[in-house]
Amino acid sequence: MPNKLNTNPSQNLHSQAPANTMILGEHSVVYGHPALACAVDQYVHIYWQTRQDTAIHIYSALGEHHTQTDNITAHPKLKFVIKALQAFQDDLPCGLDIRIESEFSSTIGLGSSAAVLAAMLSGLNNLCQTQYNLIDLFHIGHKIIVDIQGRGSGTDLAASLAGGAIYFQPKTEKHPLVNIQKLDIQLPLILVYSGYKTPTSEVLKQVATQWQDKPNELAMLYRSMEKETRTAFKALTEENMQGFYSTCNSYQQLMTDLGVNDETLQNIINSLNSCQSIHTAKISGSGLGDCILGIGNLKSCPTQVENSLSNYQQISIDISATGAVTETV
Template identity: 35%
Template sequence: MSVYSKIEVSAPGSTMLMGEHAVLFGEPALACAVAARLTVTLLPRADRQVLIDSALGQYSGSLDTLAPMPELAFVLAVIERYRASLSRGFQLTIQSGFSHTVGLGSSAAVTAATTAAMAAYSGQSTAPEVLFETALAAVHQVQNGRGSGTDLAASIYGGVIGYDMAPAGVRPLPGLPPIVLYYSGYKMKTPDVLALVERKAERHPELYTGLYHLMGQTCRQAEQAVRDQDWSALGELMNIYQGLMDALGVCDATLAQMIHRLRAEPGVQGAKISGSGLGDCVLALGVVESDMPWDVIPVSVAATGVEIHYETN
């Protein structure tokens, strides 16, 4: 058990650079951590009580019987995985520097931060690869085996990462590309978008298989562009990937307008949907000098992933 009087863990949000949809079909993805962080603070208790204070809800229970609470499903799934190693309870306070309504991977960030806090409290390894394995298992528990883990890997490792889903593999990459996100003002839930694409794919299975393969080829070249820190090439590949997203049927009129207006900016090298599509965010690579009529999410790539700080009496 931990000898610390306080454990504070922060984890960055994340965004997809490339690999949406195709990562679920064995192709690589490219993602990055962003400089908007979520913090989990753990205070040990002398009893077996578990108290959680979060904007999503308040929780009170016991290590002996963790009652379910959908709003905190990811947090409780992580605690469940460390419960056997804990002799005392604790209080968790969760504070987020960004809203869960925009696509910055808030669920992944809270899962990553909680996993690191519980690993530290139970005296277990906080190595990134260990945290990732445990956190991904918790996500799959909550989501019935679904979830690529790309955003989770970005939150834990930080910076830009290349990622393969099966078997899970994380490749930290050098360089911090200049990015900016714009929120469309609405979003469709990712499972609903995936279901819509699946129905389309059933009518043209060979074409969709080909699209996913092209997406994978594009993402591999984009990963090399990041390694070379060739942002011009990365921007070109983002535009190509966006064309493939459009072919999947996940780009609507609003997103298309946003993308083409951003591409018209002299300082923008590429623009595409970030996420599953049919709403949420558009990602631009470069600098946007003009005022745009959408909510800007001022982000930069975060060089560090999960950070753990300890206090002793």
């Protein structure tokens, strides 16, 4: 392990990573099928200052933590931050002051944990001069996600690391290499938060219980999801937007068939679909709460619909072409 006493002048860095949202591939991606996701223009910022000693001081709205480079201790609300530091522990050149800020609330479904992790990985890769590429950083981060959550495809991490809209193929027996393919598209997006969430792990358990006597039917449903995701990807590459919107509608029906839609989510979808300026609306994420993704804007909505949607937290966002980056300040 290198000497952590830094005799160089203090170095200041700024890392930022975009939030993210799923477009297609929810549920099926957990079982090795592809997904479409995107980075969006809300950001996590991390400010780094190197120290002359071996102390690590972390400041965040979620918590404050003080530890040492040779023994990086855990913190219950900073799990992704600590795991990232531990992954780079052998290469840390010195102690650090780390300040984490976010432009968005962790309550709305913008993949805040993955954005924080992406910004941490970018900053540590720079500080430690490890020169890992996008796929290397994804593998380090995906291991951290699985360590903390027990499972997870890492689609959200891939989007926050890469930026833009991405087609993501997780590693499987059939696909031994992870594929993160960027798409040069811009889509106006709106997220409407239902006001409640069911943890993804709980949703997955409910799905498993509901389908435990119908494994073949469930596998067929996931294959249908894969087909719609691939069709949507092809439509986007051909700039066939009507075809893309149609596959989003089809995927939403598959989410309903899976059992992860509910009355509140469907009411939001119906409201969005009655706006002429919304092209399609669907669940974004695992379902049974959290967010509905609308593609378009709310400029042409009936007054009654505007009033109905005003009961929910909304955020209008655009795709962020930039992924996780770090610069000297």
